[in-house]
Amino acid sequence: MQIHEIFKETMDRHHIQGKQLAAIAGIGKDHLSQFRNGKKWISPEVFMSLLEGMEKLAPGSRRYFCELLAQEPLSEEENNGRQLVEMLEKASDEEIEEILLGIGREWKKRLYNPSISNKYNTDIDNAIAV
Numbered sequence: 001m002q003i004h005e006i007f008k009e010t011m012d013r014h015h016i017q018g019k020q021l022a023a024i025a026g027i028g029k030d031h032l033s034q035f036r037n038g039k040k041w042i043s044p045e046v047f048m049s050l051l052e053g054m055e056k057l058a059p060g061s062r063r064y065f066c067e068l069l070a071q072e073p074l075s076e077e078e079n080n081g082r083q084l085v086e087m088l089e090k091a092s093d094e095e096i097e098e099i100l101l102g103i104g105r106e107w108k109k110r111l112y113n114p115s116i117s118n119k120y121n122t123d124i125d126n127a128i129a130v
Contacts, residue, residue, distance in 0.1 A: 001068065004038040007050070010065040011036070014058035024053035 001009070011021070018036070022029040027046055034040040035050075042050070055062040091099065 002038065003069070004035055006065060006068045008036045009068060010054065010061055013064065014054070014061040016054055016057050016061065020057060021050060021053045024056060025049040 010016075011018070018032050019029050022032040025032070025046065026049060027042075031040070031042070031046075032050070035042050051062050051065065054065070088096070088099065
């Protein structure tokens with residue numbers, strides 16, 4: 001992918017409107033459009049203004065751009081979180097129910113650690129609600 005394609009992909013993914021970004025960066029919307037379409041290049045100063053403007057409009061967009069440019073995630077932990085969100089978005093209602101029950105069990109284990117207190121029921125694997 002070329003830089004202008006990565007830039008366009010980032011704008012599209014984060015729903016950044018060219019008109020707003022051009023205004024924040026202090027350039028004309030036609031100038032931005034020509035860059036996005038690979039017809040004209042921009043100066044390093046304008047490029048930095050565009051990246052900063054994207055970040056103002058959609059926090060995390062600059063990082064996403066850099067990850068695409070590097071062709072790898074900048075942080076494995078963040079990539080895992082993103083994958084988890086994508087999996088949840090695709091999950092069926094039954095799968096979401098299982099996930100929520102699992103989260104509830106894990107949360108309950110952490111809150112009511114038997115080594116801290118004996119007054120809580122330790123049979124939490126059979127718990128229905130949190």
